[in-house]
Each structure stands twice: as C-alpha cells, then as structure tokens.
Amino acid sequence: MKPLAKSIFLLALLEITILVAGFIIVSSFDASLVYDDIVAASAVFILINILVLVIFFRGRSREPASQTMHSLIAISIKFLAELIFALIWFFISKKTGLSSVIIFFVLYLTFTLFSVLIMLKTLKGKSLE
Secondary structure, three states: OHHHHHHHHHHHHHHHHHHHHHHHHHOOOOOOHHHHHHHHHHHHHHHHHHHHHHHHHHOOOOOHHHHHHHHHHHHHHHHHHHHHHHHHHHHHHHOHHHHHHHHHHHHHHHHHHHHHHHHHHHHHHHHHO
C-alpha cells in the first residue's frame, strides 16, 4: 500500500474512532456536548489533514530542496487553515461555550498529533534509506 493511501486509511480509522467515541460520550453522559459539533469539527479537521498529507507526500518524491519546501508549505497551510477554522468556529458561529471549546481543542490536538507523527515517521524512514 502506498504511504499516502495508508495514511489516509489511518486517518479514516481515526475519524471513525472519534465519531464512535463522541457518540458514546454524548449518549452516556448528561453533558452539554452536541454530537453535531463533533461531526462538523472533525469533518473540517479531516479535510485539512487530507490536504496536508497530499501536499507532504507529493513533495516526498521530489529532490531534497523540493521536499523541504513541500513540508513547509504543508505545515503552513495546516496552520493557516486551522486558524481560519478557529476564527469561524468561535467568532462567526459563536460556539464559545465550554463544551464547544473543549471539542475544538481536543480535535485540534488529536489531528495535529496524527499529522506530526505521520510526517515524523515518513521523514525518519526517508533518512534511513
């Protein structure tokens, strides 16, 4: 399996795990969590991560200078897209309740950790070749 396809497959598994865990948490506890917020936020984060992974793996097959540029562009796009999403989430949609803030930052940290681990694993494997 190609590294990009494998990473997207792992990202899909992460998304399914998050949606199932979110459904269980919303169903089990009498919390002010809204399942629609979890679905919407995770969908945006997964789209951002797919874009970042495509850019990152596209640069992997190029010469070293281009690899570095693609990595920096992927990380920059991720940062800017998530910053714009945070602006829309908190200020335009007015999702400033504690549960919405927690949902946003837990998903942000989860997907950021995922993309960082994929990139580090790929770069480590590339340096061993």
